[in-house]
Amino acid sequence: MGSTPTWFVVLPDREIHPDVMRRLRQRALQLVAHPSGRPWLVGAWSPGELTVVAAGEVRLAVAGTCSLTTEELTERARRVRGLAAVESELSKAHGSFHVIASVGGHTYVRGTLSGERRVYLASVEGGTVCADRARTLAWLTSAELDAAQLAVRLTGFTAPHPLAGGGLWRGVHGVVPGEALHLEPGGQWHTAWWWQAPESELPLAEAAPALRQALRAAVALRVRPGEVLGADLSGGMDSTSLCFLAAEAGARLVAATLHWTAPGNEDHVYARHASEHLPSAEHLLFPSAELPAHFTGLDDRRDAGDEPSAGLRDRAQQHHLAEAMRLRGAVRRLSGHGGDHVVQPPDAYLHGLLRRSPLVGLRHAAGLRARRRWRLTAGVRMLLDRRSYGSWLAGTAGQLRAAPARGAVCAPQGWGLRPQLPPWASDQAADLLGELLRAAARDAEPLAAERGQHAWIRQAQEAGRIAGHLAFETVAAGLPAHSPFCDDAVINACLAARPHEAATPWSYKPLLAAAMDGLVPARILRRTTKDHCGVEWQQGLRLHRRDLAAWAEDSRLVAAGVADEELLRRVLLSPGLLRGGAPSLESTLGAEAWLRDLEAQPVPAHLSRPGVARPDPDRVDRSAPSTSTRTEEHHVEPTTF
Template sequence: MFWYGGFRGPAQARREPRHSSRMWLDVTDCWLVGSRQEQEIRTARTAIWSVAIVGSCGASGAEVAHLATQGVRDEVARRWPGAYAVVETTDEATTVWTDLGGVWPIYTLADNGVYWASSSRALAALTAQELDTYQLAVELLAPAVARMSHDRSMFAGVSLVPPGHRVVLSNTGHVDVQQVWRPQSRSGDLTFRLRAELSVAAAVRVEGAKNPTVDLSGGLDSTSLALLAAERLCPDRTITGVTVHATEATTEGDLGYAREAGAHPGITHRFMPISATGYEPYRALDTVPVTDEPAPSTIAYKHFAAQLDWMRDQFGTDCHMTGDGGDSLLCTEPIMLADLVASRRLRRAWTESVAWARLRRSAVWPLLADSVRTARSDRPAALRSLARAWRTGRPGRNTSAVNWVPAALQPGWSTAEARELAASLVTGIAAHSAPLPRTGFTSLVAAEAMSAVGRTARADVQIAEHHGVPLHNPFLDSRVVDAYLSIPLDARPGPAEYKPVLRRAMDDLFSPALARRTTKGSFTSDFYQGMRTNLDALRDLADGHLAVLGLVDPARLRHELSSAAAGVPGAFESVDPVISAEAWLRALHSAEPVEWSTTPRAGEGAS
């Protein structure tokens, strides 16, 4: 696993990760661990500043060197295309700027000074991998709320530096975290801006790769990246578009859209037929590699691993792009309806509510009432209401999609201890979170969602790294996120619209059929079948680490799993977070912890 980090504090207190190298040869308190691609770490050093850019970045060597002569400014994370973090160290302090999409998360740990690293698990090894059971409880009961705990990881004492922030670590061990970016509405040709940023995001990856590949699922997001990469490489090179499909499926559904896109110049289209037997969801969860937190691909790991191994062996993939993050960025959340009401854009609030109600096949007036109620309240009050609902066992009043927080689920497997831990955490979030503005909050809520998607996607990147494939998600790039979230409320698509800005941006490259697409493929039946096939193994998970922690009731979890396998509404969604978390905990306890030295290197003085 590749990660990097450092320490600020007394030299005699510093421990170092074993088998590490120095980020700069003559700087003793910043380290690199594990193998990496050459383009993922670039450094420059002068007498005053040492600077490193980690990740995919469009900066030239001269521009990196310039940072070391002038120092780093706060707009650095969105100065160039790509997804990267920036490290600057001087004799007085180490400063790290995080990217806007959470692709390269940074964590800190106070321990006779302060450690920082791009891996929370690496830092947790310093404290016996003690879990943050409060955060874990919220992840199980309400994953959408967990993203509001901006500064927490899955490990006790290991804090997250949120995306779009700067953290300054002094020699005394003081930690100063400041927000340096938030979405700002901008006028201009927003469609052109999105197209331009996606184009250079793809270019940053494929121009530095010998054998680039890209998902070609037939969806809008992955197809956009494939076409933009092909446009950049053609006619001298091609990118391999990979379509994974069931062995018995050859033309229907998403495959038809994928075939059309795969015929575009600059794309070499390859199909990977895969039998459902042996690769269905929920199989072989005991083989999932260890990551910093539960990975989105956990449940479908066997399928994901097969694709990674096939691409590595068949094409020598040294850069694989996916459309992950596109849904969260390009699909407007229903909270926009409350934003329209709060901004007194009542005519449009009515129009968008009618469209959303029609799409969801629900009544419009209750939806409007919830929008008004949410617009007149605030998020801290909603969080306190959520905490009360968990503690009392009674659902909250507002259970629609237009709310600051989701309804308080009371799954049958949850224990009173789990609900109390979750309630305590969200009460703390309510007390300490900065208030959102009374209007124009749609982009801020979307930025929070993107940061959570990017951070969890990092776990999928770690899984792909385990299989020897560098994985990239350009929709999470800082400039892409900034470009889309700069769309003003008046110009933002409504929640019932399906990615109209992307379809307009790609109009000249999309086929007519793809440009008209307003839905995405569903794989729900595969998951039901996988759960039924692997039900006995899933039941065995019930007596695992979560039960020992007191967060799940094993007998009730086994009952919920049986209900989910039988297709009982609601049961399916309630057990997935538990399965992913239990598989992650088993991998965590099975893997060797990251090794640290017990004493500093001999002969080194203070930092």
């Protein structure tokens, strides 16, 4: 039993084409006006999901999980004199939320640095509007799918900045996470960075307490003392840390652990040890044989999100776990997702370390080479590479099909993971993606001047993107999942640490281990292993081979021109021949399922609310908020349709 997610459209402070307003009013449940009385926010949200306050001619709103109360938000709105002051007033807030402001006819919108909450824009009937969901704008503009963006999705988590997370429809553009959108009264718009990367200078002894404080605040935002909270307890450091922080904040936990069948699996052992130190938690252990198999429900059509999700394989399993938590009274769920991406930098930190501290850099390089089994020549090339970000990005366009030599373990090259298409991608997909990469290379700027920090930020944003998928799917399923590691304040706390102390070749997640010292059992913090579900993955593919064969016969990816029919048929008919978890196959299956979902439900669920009375589409309501011309501070109540 699910609930419809929040959605909103942000309008500039100018006259909007009557047809646009008519279409929005037919779907929306609420409207909030600019100080001028013109429509500003149109959409649907429940109490607490979006808070709007006013102070004189300023309107300020936050949507999502935010540490600021209505009174605190009002106090900050009172001090805003222009859009430039909005972020400085919100700089100490914790959570995961959109920020929307209207000041003197100018409109400001931004999502999160992590990309968990996004902003999209499109030109509609001669004007520019933006929204938190790309599908809303695609519906509003009757936009067609963009094959080039589909090709980007086939690269999975290797898609580079700024291509990752672009709008999948022609004319629908994604604002880069970390940038804000400014809408001018005259119709012009531009983006500007609202976020700046912290200096990565804090020693571990200072960075760890800061991370503990940020995580503690992030978890406390999702906890009401005495409330039942679902939580993942994998036995790893990330989810276990959240469980102990939630218990500390007063939650009654229902903690779930999956027991995979791979020989030597230790997750359940560490999870049971953790549960023994959580006396108020109810611990649920799920043997994999008692769960739906991987890839169950391939042909169950669902509401499509803004982009494909790589979480197709365990969707049925996660629904099973969520139902078990709900039956025990859980009202939301904590996920440890993002910890792997956020608390430790990728190996590219070596590039900057070698230049700042050559001796320390060489020692780390030797340690990582031994641990990762890099070839010496590859490691040397990585350390000596001086290409600019644009040059590196342009160079990747000619390597989209290049696969590493068999048996080689390559050191990371350049500014991050090289975008790579799967073997079954079509020539058209390679051409379209190559064009996007070369175009982006002409003026693209990295996320940070130092390539190690750029790669760390990009890694965190990939986690945030997936957290957005997780939030979308779990809200619809009735037990919303939260990923505290993807909160911007947590990411900032991690990025402030010295990279070579946050990740070393000789210990596992040293930053998080130091942050949780004294709270999480030492045995968990000393763990260096990580289990997998490879056996279940292979079994799921074998079990659903008929479904995959049917997909091969009428693939939507082939119809869109981004997959080669014969090569895709081969991999779908014999996926078990792929080595490892095959992320490229997961991305492909996610994209195929997403296209089928779009076909089955062309109007997104959040715009389809059966049984809700609609307003007269020809009525132009100027009354919201009814006190819009007053000068005192107040909480703005939206007009409800």
